[in-house]
Amino acid sequence: MTRDDALKQLSHIARERAFDRHVASDRLIRAGLDALIAGVESPSLAVLAGLLRSEEPEAPALFDQVMEELGLLFHPPADPRAAKWAMAYWVAGQIADGSLDPATGTYLIWADIAEDLGYPEELEPLVHCAHNLDGWEENWGVSIEELNREAVEAAKQFLSQQPAAQAGG
Numbered sequence: 039m040t041r042d043d044a045l046k047q048l049s050h051i052a053r054e055r056a057f058d059r060h061v062a063s064d065r066l067i068r069a070g071l072d073a074l075i076a077g078v079e080s081p082s083l084a085v086l087a088g089l090l091r092s093e094e095p096e097a098p099a100l101f102d103q104v105m106e107e108l109g110l111l112f113h114p115p116a117d118p119r120a121a122k123w124a125m126a127y128w129v130a131g132q133i134a135d136g137s138l139d140p141a142t143g144t145y146l147i148w149a150d151i152a153e154d155l156g157y158p159e160e161l162e163p164l165v166h167c168a169h170n171l172d173g174w175e176e177n178w179g180v181s182i183e184e185l186n187r188e189a190v191e192a193a194k195q196f197l198s199q200q201p202a203a204q205a206g207g
Contacts, residue, residue, distance in 0.1 A: 042075035044069075045110070050137075052105045055098075056112045057125045063089075063097035070104065080107040112114035119155065126161060140189035143194045144150055144168035160199065162193040 039047075047069050054061050070086035086100040105111040111125035114121040129146050148168035152161040167189035174182055 039072050039076045041077045044073040044078050045108070048078075048105065048108065049110045049112070050075055051101070052110055052112045053128055055101075056114050057121070057128070061080065063094035064091075066097040066101040067094070070101065073104075078108070080104050082107060122151050122154050126155075126164075130164065130193040130196045133190055135199055137189075138185040140167070140193075141171040143193070144171060144189050148172075159195065163198060164189070167192050 049071065051061055051066065051069055067089050070083055072090075074087040076085050082103045084098055086097065086104055089097055089100070114124050126147055129138065129143050129151070131138050133143040144164050144167045147161060147163045148159060152158070154166050155161065159166065167185065170185050171182070171189060174185055
């Protein structure tokens with residue numbers, strides 16, 4: 039893992055936590071260790087990376103401290119609706135760049151975002167893909183790979199309509 043890969047992993051985990059996704063303490067510690075081995079430097083990183091199993095409850099606070107030291111701490115918008123939209127763009131970005139399985143990502147948008155936003159028109163193509171991927175059967179005459187490609191395209195289309203104020207997150 040390169041230093042950039044490690045920083046990207048840390049940033050990804052910081053966003054997961056900011057969007058209230060559960061991240062286990064052992065994963066936080068492992069990410070800290072990966073970053074340390076990759077040459078990332080921060081005053082608290084070695085402490086995080088060296089936590090023992092009995093010290094796992096300390097990992098979330100230490101992880102946040104490391105993120106602050108590295109300038110990677112992410113705060114979603116304070117407004118709940120704006121935070122859901124920010125999460126939608128973040129998840130769609132992961133679908134589009136291949137770092138998140140299309141079925142997992144579109145399901146997350148459907149179940150955790152679109153519902154809370156009242157199923158807005160902008161998310162409908164991704165919700166449609168989630169329905170198709172969730173209920174897919176071999177006799178449909180379309181491959182799962184094709185449905186995955188459609189989901190990636192829907193994510194890219196959604197991102198292309200992203201307001202400039204939301205871009206870059």
